[in-house]
Amino acid sequence: MGAWGAGSFENDAALDYVEEIESVDDIAGALKLAGQAGYIEADEGSRAIVAGECVAAMRGHRSKDMPDELAKKVHAFGKASLELYNDARDNLSAVMSRGELVELWAEEGSGDWNRAVTDLMERLNQPAKSARKPRKKKPQPNPSPCMFCDQPMGDEQFHMLDLTIHEDDISTSKRGGWVHLQCLNAALHPKHMIQNWQFDDELLEWVMKKLEAEREGK
CATH class of the missing domain: 1.20.58 (Methane Monooxygenase Hydroxylase; Chain G, domain 1)
Structure with a gap:
C-alpha cells in the first residue's frame, strides 16, 4: 500500500x-x-x-x-x-x-x-x-485566544476574523476575534483557503524590476 x-x-x-x-x-x-x-x-x-x-x-x-x-x-x-x-x-x-x-x-x-x-x-x-548573528528583537506577544483552538495566538500572530450574519433583510449579528491562519484554513474547504502572501522590500523590488523588464520586452 x-x-x-x-x-x-x-x-x-x-x-x-x-x-x-x-x-x-x-x-x-x-x-x-x-x-x-x-x-x-x-x-x-x-x-x-x-x-x-x-x-x-x-x-x-x-x-x-x-x-x-x-x-x-x-x-x-x-x-x-x-x-x-x-x-x-x-x-x-x-x-x-x-x-x-x-x-x-x-x-x-x-x-x-x-x-x-x-x-x-x-x-x-x-x-x-x-x-x-541577528540583532535581538523582542517579539511582540499576543496572549489572546484563537477562536478555533482557544490557545494563545503566540508571538507576532495578529490575524483577526470578522463575521457578519444576515438573519433577514434588517437583522444582522456580528462576531469577531483572533485566529491562527492555520486553524482558519483547516476549517475551510481547500478551494477557499486564505492565502496571505507577504513581500519584503528585497522581493518586492525584484518583482517590480521583473515586471518592468517584461513590459519593455526584455
Whole structure:
C-alpha cells in the first residue's frame, strides 16, 4: 500500500521526488505549474510542495519533517535566489488554488492538508535568516485566544476574523476575534483557503524590476 498523508513528505510522489533532488536545477524543474492553465495532477502538486520545502529550508526555515539526507543536500545548495523563491511561492499558491490535491483533500475532510500547506506558506513568508548573528528583537506577544483552538495566538500572530450574519433583510449579528491562519484554513474547504502572501522590500523590488523588464520586452 502506498504512502498517503497530509504532510509535505508523506506520500509516494513526494518521496520519489526527494530521491531525485541532487541540485538546485532539480528543484527549479518542479516549479513549472504557476504559469500553466488548467488542472494540476496530484503528483505534480506534491513535487511542487517538496520544492517549496527545499526553498524554505534554503532560507533557514526548514520543516522538522524534512528527511535528514535532503536537509543536508539543500543546506549545501546555499541561499535560494529571489527567482527561485518567487517561483516556489507562485507554485504553492497554484497548488493551493486548483487541481487534484485540492479535490482529494476536500473529500477527506479533516483539514490536515490545509493546515500543512498553510504552515509552508507561512514559512515561505518569513525573511531569510542571515549567516550573521541577528540583532535581538523582542517579539511582540499576543496572549489572546484563537477562536478555533482557544490557545494563545503566540508571538507576532495578529490575524483577526470578522463575521457578519444576515438573519433577514434588517437583522444582522456580528462576531469577531483572533485566529491562527492555520486553524482558519483547516476549517475551510481547500478551494477557499486564505492565502496571505507577504513581500519584503528585497522581493518586492525584484518583482517590480521583473515586471518592468517584461513590459519593455526584455
